[in-house]
Amino acid sequence: MPNPITNRVLGFVSKLSFPRLFMVTAALFALDTLIPDIIPFADEILLGLGTLLLANIRKRKDPNIVDAPPR
Structure with missing residues (x-):
């Protein structure tokens, strides 16, 4: 059975853009590393955030390169 706290957090952060998602993940990782187990389910949330980051x-295409139309 999925955890309701984890589902809400991951539902919210799944809408974030990559740079903001990275910052949230880095901040939560640093906080969890400095003070272990202060945030409930931080490890599960970090696994979900890592999955979302990946x-x-x-790879972003260079906007100056235009694909040739198929023949």
Whole structure:
């Protein structure tokens, strides 16, 4: 059974853009590293945030390069 706290947090951060998502993940990781177990379910949230970060990493095309139309 999924945790309702984790589902709400991951639902909110899944809408963030990559730089903001990275900052939230880095801040939560630093806080969890400095003060272990102060935030309930921080480890599960960090795993979800890491998954979202990896899903959001994409190679961006150079806007100056235009694909040739197929023949």
